[in-house]
Amino acid sequence: MVQRKSSSNVPLSFLNRLKEVRTARGLSQGELAARADITRQAISSIEANRYLPTTVVALQLARVLNTSVEDLFSLQSAGEVIEARLIDVPGPASSAGPLPRVKVVKVNGRYLARPVTGLGEVLSYTVAADGFLESQEASRRGRSDTPVVQVRLSRDRQAIEQEIAVAGCDPAIFLAGEHLRRRKDQTSVVGWTMGSTAALQALQRGEVHVAGIHLTDDSTGESNLPFLRRHLKASAYEVITFATWEEGLVVRPGNPKQIRSVADLVRDDVTVINREEGAGARLLLDQRLRAAGFVGSQVKGYDRTAASHLHVARLVSEGRA
Numbered sequence: 001m002v003q004r005k006s007s008s009n010v011p012l013s014f015l016n017r018l019k020e021v022r023t024a025r026g027l028s029q030g031e032l033a034a035r036a037d038i039t040r041q042a043i044s045s046i047e048a049n050r051y052l053p054t055t056v057v058a059l060q061l062a063r064v065l066n067t068s069v070e071d072l073f074s075l076q077s078a079g080e081v082i083e084a085r086l087i088d089v090p091g092p093a094s095s096a097g098p099l100p101r102v103k104v105v106k107v108n109g110r111y112l113a114r115p116v117t118g119l120g121e122v123l124s125y126t127v128a129a130d131g132f133l134e135s136q137e138a139s140r141r142g143r144s145d146t147p148v149v150q151v152r153l154s155r156d157r158q159a160i161e162q163e164i165a166v167a168g169c170d171p172a173i174f175l176a177g178e179h180l181r182r183r184k185d186q187t188s189v190v191g192w193t194m195g196s197t198a199a200l201q202a203l204q205r206g207e208v209h210v211a212g213i214h215l216t217d218d219s220t221g222e223s224n225l226p227f228l229r230r231h232l233k234a235s236a237y238e239v240i241t242f243a244t245w246e247e248g249l250v251v252r253p254g255n256p257k258q259i260r261s262v263a264d265l266v267r268d269d270v271t272v273i274n275r276e277e278g279a280g281a282r283l284l285l286d287q288r289l290r291a292a293g294f295v296g297s298q299v300k301g302y303d304r305t306a307a308s309h310l311h312v313a314r315l316v317s318e319g320r321a
Helices: 018-024 029-036 040-047 055-064 157-161 172-182 195-206 226-229 262-266 280-291 309-317
Strands: 014-016 074-075 081-086 103-109 110-117 131-133 148-153 163-168 188-193
Touching: 014 157, 014 226, 018 040, 029 040, 029 055, 074 280, 103 148, 103 157, 103 163, 157 163, 163 172, 163 195, 172 188, 195 226, 262 280
Parallel strands: 081 110, 163 188
Antiparallel strands: 014 074, 081 148, 103 110, 103 131, 131 148
């Protein structure tokens, strides 16, 4: 039996380690439920923080798992401060101005903080931050040039540690995160907006768990794998096919310029907005231009870049490309 509570009644500082301890003991939800004389659904709901266990249930779980109630459930003081490495901050830090809001992830045993502006100009205003920098001052430790900062958390640290950091430019990354949220899964997805090559480099540096890429090899026509072989030669990695892309040119509604192919991009009345170097879309554009007998310097606006597909679309819709 458990006491039913709405998710809004679960204290923000409530730390729930039931799943962690259960899996460490090698028990499934069903096995733990049978031994504790409660339902598997109750175990699932407690682990997902949809229900708070009663005192009796908490004691039963602790007895079965041979631990204390405090090791399973505890309260954490609000505003816990952690040390994290600050990544992707352009230019020197300034002591003036508001302290940056940051997202925090834990990769390979270390905390990494990144300003929410790294999510892109749209998502940075809609995605909740995990905390705030305590100050703009940072120290550098060890061989890494990445500064170490103090972050005051505004979310439960345990929930932050369950997030999966994905680098890439596929908007579907956030759909995957929404899917997990609707399933009330404790794991969630944090997407960092960047091009394919930058995503691979972030994976190499240990800054994310997953790199989303869409790169086509010009000589073989093969997708992704040739780039992985070159960039991750000495690394162990797994390749998962997530989605199939159909790429093209973003034009204004009604296509007033009648742009049909890359050959139209060299016309004097056409101005483009490009992606940054290393982005899959830019590499594909270069390949198509070469195949048509053109080079980037013949395209007006080729050197103007936007950091995401959404940013490109917005600039086109505003008539700036």
